[in-house]
Amino acid sequence: MxxxxxxxxxxxxxxxxxxxxxxxxxxxxxxxxxxxxxxxxxxxxxxxxxxxxxxxxxxxxxxxxxxxxxxxxxxxxxxxPLAEAHNHNLQTAWGWGQYAQTYLDEGVFYAAMLCGDPAGVAEVKPLTATPAAPDVSFVTACITSSDGYPLAAVLPEPSAEAAAAQKQIVLVDSPELALAQWPAIKARGGNWLRIVLAHSERPELRGRPEMFGRLGLTPETANALTRLARADGRRVVAHVETAADFDAALAAGVDAIAHLPGYANTLDEAPERFAISEAAAAQAARQHTAVITTTAATALFKLDAATLAALRDVQRANLARLQAAGVQLLIGSDVFVGTGRAELHALDDLGLDRATLLRLATRDTPLALFPGRKLGCFDPGCEASFLVLGADPLTDLAxxxxxxxxxxxxxxxxxxxxxxxxSSQASTSTADPPKKAAAKKKGGKAKTPSKAKQR
The missing domain is CATH 2.30.40 (Urease, subunit C; domain 1)
Known part of the structure; x- marks a missing residue:
């Protein structure tokens, strides 16, 4: 049976x-x-x-x-199924070949790729349009400054000349340039654009060779891009590093913020630079600005024990403050070799309530990535996508x-x-009772057919 x-x-x-x-x-x-x-x-x-x-x-x-x-x-x-709201590993054909099966393996059926090149994404989209593939939302308009993140990571030899020659990321250095380049930004397609704010409160870092490719837009440029996007019916997700970047993204009016401040500390700054204020949390809730957590990415930086402990304390405080204000959290890892499942475990380690955590991963994040679909539920009319687990994840997340x-x-x-x-053929079922043999009638002998029936 x-x-x-x-x-x-x-x-x-x-x-x-x-x-x-x-x-x-x-x-x-x-x-x-x-x-x-x-x-x-x-x-x-x-x-x-x-x-x-x-x-x-x-x-x-x-x-x-x-x-x-x-x-x-x-x-x-x-x-x-689980969701991944922040990654980059499925936005090229090479990455798809390396990691798409990992998503299915780990039960992650929904994903957002936040900085794809339009030509590269065009190669991947047909691969997503099959039944045995994760559903993916792509951002193909990724905007930073001419010395901004992630240029240092994507250029073989980071330089102003190399930055100007590359085509994956749009470079904008002023509100005037944002307006001038808006037709080209629109032509990249998609319903979202991603803007980068990194250490926006420290203009003195501009011009330092060691900071090339690690900064981002000015708050004024971020405001201009967000206004243009809104007027065109597009939504905006902002990469942030510090609490000041978080404030600048809110002031611009973005729809989502990628990264909980304190996910990294690349400039070895004081932990308080990453602490979200109660006022900022309340503003995010009021403006319905979602926050993609990405706390799993912290482990990629190989920090010493004291620095890591300080960042984890800031992350716990930030999560608690955002939750208390009613801000929508979304599960995203930004771990290139992983999926949203890594973030699920990272948030569990930070002490997030288990039922809340599972709701974020299986309902809230999928719905945010694919609004209009009936995801994350088992009610009539909901998409019948599910995982069967060997035990109750509320008590055993493993x-x-x-x-x-x-x-x-x-x-x-x-x-x-x-x-x-x-699978669609008829088969033995674990739900069917065993068939019983037909019981013989009392008297033992079967009735002889009548002559009329014999004729």
Whole structure:
């Protein structure tokens, strides 16, 4: 009776442990599902009951034809897939080949890439338009100053000449240039643009050779770009480093802020430079400005113990202040070799409430990345995308590291081609009771057909 469940769990879950040589995930045809005795996370707590899937969405009643029936016993829990609100590893064809399967492995079905070149993104978009692929939102207008971040990271030899020659990032140094370059910025496409604010409160850093490629826009230029974007119906996400950058982004009126101040301390500054004020948190809530956390990225800087502890204290305080004000937090890691799952664990280590953390990862962030879709829920009409975990993640978050089953819009995701191909065929079910042999009637002998019936 448990054979089908065990087989599916083996086929869809355990294959991830065998390394990058594994074949890519494939998607079955859309399936109708009956999930009996299910337990699922609804954004606040664990619910119990039966769930039904038809035509890629959850439905209220059992479908007339069910392809897959599962009786979910024991400690297994369903959650909606995770999301990644800040990364760059899927915005090129090379990066897609390296990391797209990792997203599916880790149960991260939704992602935002925040600084893609339009030509590179054009190569990737067809790859995203398949059932066995993460859904990705791309930002293709990434704007900084002519000496701004991330030029130092993307140029082989950082220099003013190399910065002017590259095409991935738009360079703007004044409000007047923002207006002049707006037609070219619009031509890069997309519904969002990303602006960079980095140490905007320290103009004395301009012109220093060691700071080339590590700074960003002036607050005045950020204001001008945000006004132009708003007038054109586009939204703006701002990269920030310090609390002063955070304030400048709010003053500009951006829609989202990428990075919790204090995610890094590249200039070895005092921790208080990264502390968000209560007034700023209240303003962010009032303006409905979301904050993408990226605390997992802190581990990339290999800080000494004392510096790391000081930054983590600032991060805890900032998170608490933003939550108390009611600011929308979004899960994003900015870890190039990882996904949003790394940020989930980083925030858990910082002490974020587990139910809140799972809600942010499985509902709030997916909805922010793809507004208008019914994501992060198990109600009728919601997209039937979910993970089956071996235990309750509210008590054991490590269980998210090994999804037992992945389903995307009703399709089973598996590395086994024959399983994907055969999934829509009729099969033995863990939910069906065993068939009983027909009982013999009392008297033992079967009735002899009448002569009329024999003729």
């Amino acid at each position: 448990r054979f089908l469940t065990a087989f599916l769990l083996l086929a869809c879950g355990l294959a991830q442990a065998q390394g990058p040589s594994q074949p890519p995930y494939q998607a079955s045809a859309p399936l109708s599902w009956e999930l009996k005795n299910a337990r699922w996370f609804d954004g606040q707590k664990i619910q119990r009951g039966s769930l039904y899937v038809e035509n890629g969405v959850f439905v209220a009643r059992k479908p007339a034809k069910v392809n897959r029936k599962m009786d979910i016993h024991g400690q297994q829990v369903l959650i909606n 269980t998210i590291d090994m999804p037992l089953l992945r389903v995307k819009q009703g399709r089973l995701l598996t590395r086994l081609a024959d399983v994907a191909a055969a």
